[in-house]
Amino acid sequence: MLAWKALPEAQRRDSPSPRPLLISFECTPTFTLGRRQDDLAPAQAAHLQQPLAVRLRSGSDERLVPVVRKTNRGGLTTYHGPGQLVLWPVVDMHSPLYARYGVASYAGHLEATTQRLLATRFGVGASTVRDEPGVWVDAAGDRPRKIAALGVHHRRYVTALGLALNVDLPVEGGEEANPWARFVPCGLEGKAVTSVAAEAGGRLDARWDARELAAEWARLFEQGMLDETKRTIDGLRR
Numbered sequence: 359m360l361a362w363k364a365l366p367e368a369q370r371r372d373s374p375s376p377r378p379l380l381i382s383f384e385c386t387p388t389f390t391l392g393r394r395q396d397d398l399a400p401a402q403a404a405h406l407q408q409p410l411a412v413r414l415r416s417g418s419d420e421r422l423v424p425v426v427r428k429t430n431r432g433g434l435t436t437y438h439g440p441g442q443l444v445l446w447p448v449v450d451m452h453s454p455l456y457a458r459y460g461v462a463s464y465a466g467h468l469e470a471t472t473q474r475l476l477a478t479r480f481g482v483g484a485s486t487v488r489d490e491p492g493v494w495v496d497a498a499g500d501r502p503r504k505i506a507a508l509g510v511h512h513r514r515y516v517t518a519l520g521l522a523l524n525v526d527l528p529v530e531g532g533e534e535a536n537p538w539a540r541f542v543p544c545g546l547e548g549k550a551v552t553s554v555a556a557e558a559g560g561r562l563d564a565r566w567d568a569r570e571l572a573a574e575w576a577r578l579f580e581q582g583m584l585d586e587t588k589r590t591i592d593g594l595r596r
Contacts, residue, residue, distance in 0.1 A: 359376045359448060359450055359516045360513065360514060360516050362375065362376050363450070363514050363515075363516065375450070375453055375454055375455055376450065377455070378447060378448060378449045378450070378453075378583070379447075379448050380445060380446070380447050380448070380572065380575075380576045380579070381445075381446040381447075381448065382443060382444065382445050382446070382568065382569070382572035382575075383443075383444050383568075384439075384440055384441070384442060384443060384444065384568055385438050385439060385440075385442075385444065386422060386424075386425075386439065386440070387410050387412060387422050387423075387424035387425070387437070387438075387439040387440070387537065388424060388425050388426075388427060388437070388438045388439065389406045389424055389425070389426045389427070389435060389436070389437050389438075389537070389540075389541070390426075390427050390428075390429045390431075390435070390436055390437075390438065391426070391427070391428045391429065391434070391435055392429065392431055392432050392433040392434050392435075392509075393428070393429060393430045393431060393432065394432065395428075395433075395434050395435065397428070398426065403426050405540060406424060406426055406540055406541065407423055407424055407425070407426060408423075408533070408540075409421040409422065409423050410422055410423070410424055410439075410534070410535065410537055411534050411535040412439065412440050412535075413440075413441075413528075414440055415440070415441070415526075415566070424437075424439070424537070429509070429519075430511050430518075430519075431509035431510070431511050431519050432509065432510075432511075433491070433507075433509055433544055434542075434544050435541050435542075435543070435544070436507050436509075436522070436543060436544055437537040437538060437541075437543070438522055439527060439537060440527065441524070441525055441526040441527030441553070441555075442522050442523065442524050442525060442527055443522070443523045443525050443568055443571055443572060444520070444521075444522045444523075445520045445521055445522070445523065445572060445575055446518065446519055446520040447468070447517060447520055447579065448516065448517060448518070449464070449516070449517045449583075450515060450516050450517075451464055451512065451515040451516075451517060452515045455583075456583045456584060457586050461510065461512065463589060464510065464517065465491060465508060465510050466486075466589060466590050467579070467582050467583075467589040467590070468508060468510070468520060468521050468579075469486050469491075469492070469493050469506075469508065469521075470582065470588070470589060470590045470591050471575060471578045471579045471582060472484070472493045472506045472521060472523060472575070473485065473486075473493055473591055474578050474591075475523075475571075475574060475575050475578055476493070476505070476554070478578075479571070479574060480554050480557075480558060481558075482495065482505070482554060482557045482558065483495070484497075484505055484506075485497045485498075485591075487502070490546065490549075491507075491508040491509075491510075492504050492505075492506055492507050492508045492521070492544075493505055493506035493508075493521075493523075495552055495557055501550060502549055502550070503549070503550040503551060503552035503557075504543065504544070504546070504549060504550070504551050504552065505523065505524055505551075505552050505553065505554070505557070506521050506522060506523045506524065507521060507522045507543075507544065508520075508521045509521070523554070523575075524551065524552065524553035524554065525553060525554045525555065525562065525566060525571070526553055526554065526555040526562045526566065527553055527555075529550075529551045529552050529553050529556050530556070538551045
């Protein structure tokens, strides 16, 4: 996509505009740092890298050593690992194939798509919080809980990164199994982290299909690409 955008205008007119694509995956335990975040002290990094008890979707229990990575996204420390679905759309925000995005409207579309998926697939109500990117449960209540983290980067209006949806992974308990207990998620003091399983009252079927869930998210996201009124929950552009 970046190579196409680097072509002279005359050549771009004679070649089709690349279509968006979605990269989706689960990863091994990984703590990521934002680009403006100071490097961790050795003791802090060692704390995060203590072996973590992980329940795999195969049903087996493993003790895995997390890695720590610096990224080019904004924000502070967060976690990715088994039981979490990472969704990275690669989109030209200024493509002629659909109405243009700004960075804020693109981020809002990611959030709205995730809210729709949670509601239609799992019956979980969620919303957003001004100045705190991501998707939240009980955002205006006594115990707001983040269920999906957001991190957007772009180069020449071609997007990278995206969001991570907590489907079925520990969000309570001690540091041995709950990675969120090892740090303040995204630097948000007093805010909790949750998952679809926690909001649904227990573990999901371990056989939940990551590809199927990503495909459903992609279908909802595509609707908003083609219809601007579906880029936010209330139909208003952000």
